[in-house]
Amino acid sequence: MLDSNWLxxxxxxxxxxxxxxxxxxRKLERGLRISVCFPTLNEEKxxxxxxxxxxxxxxxxxxxxxxxxxIDSGSxxxxxxxxxxxxxxxxxxxxxxxxxxxxxxxxxxxxKALHVLSGDIIVYVxxxxxxxxxxxxxxxxxxxxxxxxxxxxxxxYDRPISLDxxxxxxxxxxxxxELVIRPLFSLYYPELTQIIQPLSGEYAxxxxxxxxISFPIGYGIETSMLLDIYRRWGMPAMxxxxxxxRVHRNQSTLALGRMAFGIMQTxxxxxxxxxxxxxxxxxxxxxxxxxxxNGVYSRRxxxxxxxxxxxxxxxxxxxxxxxxxxxxxx
Amino acid sequence: MDMTVNIxxxxxxxxxxxxxxxxxxxxxxxxxVLIGEIPGAAVTRExxxxxxxxxxxxxxxxxxxxxxxxxxxxxxADDSGNPVGLVKxxxxxxxxxxxAAHLDSFIRGSEEIHFSIREGTIAGQGVLDNAVxxxxxxxxxxxxxxxxxxxxxxxxxxxxAGKGPRTDQVAVRRFLENLSVPVRGAxxxxxxxxxxxxxxxxxxxxxxxxxxxxDAGGLExxxxxxxxxxxxxxxxxxxxxxxxxxxxTRINIGRLKGGLKYGEPALSAEMGLEIRSYxxxxxxxxxxxxxxxxASARYEYGVDARLEKxxxxxxxxxxxxxxxxxxxxxxxxxxxxxPAVFSSESELSAFLEKGISAVTIxxxxxxxxxxxxxxxxxxxxxxxxxxxxxxxxxxxxxVCDHA
Numbered sequence: 001m002l003d004s005n006w007l008x009x010x011x012x013x014x015x016x017x018x019x020x021x022x023x024x025x026r027k028l029e030r031g032l033r034i035s036v037c038f039p040t041l042n043e044e045k046x047x048x049x050x051x052x053x054x055x056x057x058x059x060x061x062x063x064x065x066x067x068x069x070x071i072d073s074g075s076x077x078x079x080x081x082x083x084x085x086x087x088x089x090x091x092x093x094x095x096x097x098x099x100x101x102x103x104x105x106x107x108x109x110x111x112k113a114l115h116v117l118s119g120d121i122i123v124y125v126x127x128x129x130x131x132x133x134x135x136x137x138x139x140x141x142x143x144x145x146x147x148x149x150x151x152x153x154x155x156x157y158d159r160p161i162s163l164d165x166x167x168x169x170x171x172x173x174x175x176x177x178e179l180v181i182r183p184l185f186s187l188y189y190p191e192l193t194q195i196i197q198p199l200s201g202e203y204a205x206x207x208x209x210x211x212x213i214s215f216p217i218g219y220g221i222e223t224s225m226l227l228d229i230y231r232r233w234g235m236p237a238m239x240x241x242x243x244x245x246r247v248h249r250n251q252s253t254l255a256l257g258r259m260a261f262g263i264m265q266t267x268x269x270x271x272x273x274x275x276x277x278x279x280x281x282x283x284x285x286x287x288x289x290x291x292x293x294n295g296v297y298s299r300r301x302x303x304x305x306x307x308x309x310x311x312x313x314x315x316x317x318x319x320x321x322x323x324x325x326x327x328x329x330x
Numbered sequence: 331m332d333m334t335v336n337i338x339x340x341x342x343x344x345x346x347x348x349x350x351x352x353x354x355x356x357x358x359x360x361x362x363v364l365i366g367e368i369p370g371a372a373v374t375r376e377x378x379x380x381x382x383x384x385x386x387x388x389x390x391x392x393x394x395x396x397x398x399x400x401x402x403x404x405x406x407a408d409d410s411g412n413p414v415g416l417v418k419x420x421x422x423x424x425x426x427x428x429x430a431a432h433l434d435s436f437i438r439g440s441e442e443i444h445f446s447i448r449e450g451t452i453a454g455q456g457v458l459d460n461a462v463x464x465x466x467x468x469x470x471x472x473x474x475x476x477x478x479x480x481x482x483x484x485x486x487x488x489x490x491a492g493k494g495p496r497t498d499q500v501a502v503r504r505f506l507e508n509l510s511v512p513v514r515g516a517x518x519x520x521x522x523x524x525x526x527x528x529x530x531x532x533x534x535x536x537x538x539x540x541x542x543x544x545d546a547g548g549l550e551x552x553x554x555x556x557x558x559x560x561x562x563x564x565x566x567x568x569x570x571x572x573x574x575x576x577x578x579t580r581i582n583i584g585r586l587k588g589g590l591k592y593g594e595p596a597l598s599a600e601m602g603l604e605i606r607s608y609x610x611x612x613x614x615x616x617x618x619x620x621x622x623x624x625a626s627a628r629y630e631y632g633v634d635a636r637l638e639k640x641x642x643x644x645x646x647x648x649x650x651x652x653x654x655x656x657x658x659x660x661x662x663x664x665x666x667x668x669p670a671v672f673s674s675e676s677e678l679s680a681f682l683e684k685g686i687s688a689v690t691i692x693x694x695x696x697x698x699x700x701x702x703x704x705x706x707x708x709x710x711x712x713x714x715x716x717x718x719x720x721x722x723x724x725x726x727x728x729v730c731d732h733a
Contacts, residue, residue, distance in 0.1 A: 048448060049445065049446060049447040052360060056360040057360055061400075
């Protein structure tokens with residue numbers, strides 16, 4: 001069953017929320033704290049600008065955001081130093097919940113951020129955005145603050161529908177979205193096809209959502225998050241916001257291949273655990289690619305072993321800190 | 331009446347002011363990123379070749395909206411679209427002080443601009459010309475509020491909204507023509523270079539020369555239809571114009587283009603040149619010669635040759651002895667900035683011609699001003715800000731009033 005209304009009712013453009021003072025007012029009325037999290041790995045080229053712009057605009061000029069944190073996977077460049085110099089809270093992921101065996105990946109940083117951040121709303125922003133603008137954050141916060149039903153907001157970029165009536169543009173997803181995710185969603189969860197860019201790295205939501213879902217560590221995080229939120233809370237709890245253009249590094253086709261692998265891996269596991277498909281054998285967990293060099297094909301095998309962090313409310317240290325009286329747990 | 335104005339107390343406060351600006355640096359950085367990343371123009375295309383319309387007002391619109399958002403007392407735009415923000419002073423009997431920066435950049439196109447901030451520098455096309463200047467004056471209402479600085483005079487914060495190539499002077503002149511009150515003094519803010527101090531303008535004329543094939547009505551064109559060859563001859567004739575060593579006078583041919591394809595004669599060619607001198611008369615004399623040269627080509631070659639003057643300025647100076655210049659030098663020296671004096675045209679000359687005491691200053695140090703790799707030092711921005719406030723304060727104390 002496809003609720004085809006969702007795309008119309010729950011899709012916004014960031015400009016609708018550009019009255020930041022109004023968002024601040026709503027935030028205060030609802031008594032909410034807001035945290036921004038940058039998961040990083042070697043982002044020294046872009047991190048300073050991201051922090052300067054968001055801090056000066058959304059913390060100094062307007063008191064919309066209460067804290068900005070960088071959760072780093074162990075950068076070998078100056079990412080952590082620079083971030084601290086420009087006033088972000090900086091954490092090395094492996095220092096958070098140090099009793100757990102550390103894992104390396106973006107999902108790990110997002111998950112661990114929940115422990116160190118104090119916000120009721122968490123905004124995740126990738127740290128490789130060259131054209132960072134405050135809209136990336138206030139755009140995502142808009143629907144969460146202004147519409148009480150909305151618990152999770154996903155970003156998308158560029159306009160899906162051209163204003164020029166003569167030209168029709170594709171929906172704006174990247175290659176992996178259009179070649180992997182949208183076909184899979186069409187096959188199994190047609191409602192989710194309305195999410196224009198399921199892989200966008202910018203999203204925001206209430207803590208109670210993020211703390212009760214599990215986080216795959218690798219490429220599957222964005223997909224699994226959508227599937228889990230959809231299954232638990234349904235489309236009405238989600239919204240998407242057009243943030244116009246995002247400029248970032250481009251990935252090679254081989255890197256995208258590995259991303260597609262990770263996504264399919266997570267997707268198939270989710271389907272199997274839900275009983276939508278049955279698998280007689282377990283999946284292989286390495287991605288095999290070939291590269292042509294001096295006329296010879298050489299094989300490259302990447303181990304893609306799947307790790308997933310459980311809902312963080314199941315971690316005692318987390319509940320002791322965030323739900324000391326046992327309240328608010330889902 | 332004692333006509334000398336003592337600015338010692340202003341000078342004394344400058345080092346402290348600079349250190350307080352270090353903590354406010356990010357406010358300026360975010361403003362300069364937000365305005366500098368707005369393309370110089372928005373181009374709407376009919377199709378791939380035909381440009382439907384070009385909107386040069388994007389930055390001016392942002393500048394005005396932002397001034398309102400950041401809390402000026404009033405904001406409006408004059409009739410050539412220059413946004414003006416007003417920060418009210420305490421003494422309504424005094425004339426206003428103008429702080430201005432040009433909003434257009436040497437990149438006039440609609441291409442995207444992304445700045446990056448790394449290793450103490452902010453880099454990207456147009457960062458010094460003039461994102462730093464525009465971002466600085468845009469931040470003034472906020473900086474003054476944060477530092478609890480107020481002036482007796484009203485402060486006019488003006489963005490000059492050049493509307494594409496060759497018209498920046500028009501925006502400035504029109505703004506000054508529209509002013510109904512006598513101005514106490516003006517500071518024109520450029521991104522860099524920290525230490526520049528401009529208080530005089532050379533006489534200057536900028537002109538475009540265009541040659542096109544003319545349908546000669548049966549007569550054969552003497553240049554065989556190749557306008558590059560005609561232009562080449564024009565350049566030779568221009569280079570043969572005698573220039574005096576004194577007053578220093580020169581001709582610069584700064585732009586040249588013609589033709590479309592390797593294998594075909596160029597049907598049109600054009601160049602842009604500038605004549606400069608310390609004396610108006612010299613520029614006028616050369617300009618007459620230039621007109622003759624272009625006119626002669628029209629008849630000798632049988633082509634359509636035109637000369638179009640696109641900008642001009644008269645030689646003007648407030649002179650080194652002017653108290654505003656002296657005060658600016660004192661401010662710079664107090665901050666350990668070595669003043670560098672040279673001629674500046676564009677905005678400054680329009681102010682000077684109007685008899686307004688004005689200087690142009692730079693906010694920070696930089697490199698590769700006009701290249702894609704342009705970069706500005708973040709570390710020296712607080713020096714530039716302290717310098718700007720110092721000079722405005724000196725004007726507010728009255729250094730220009732009896733000049």
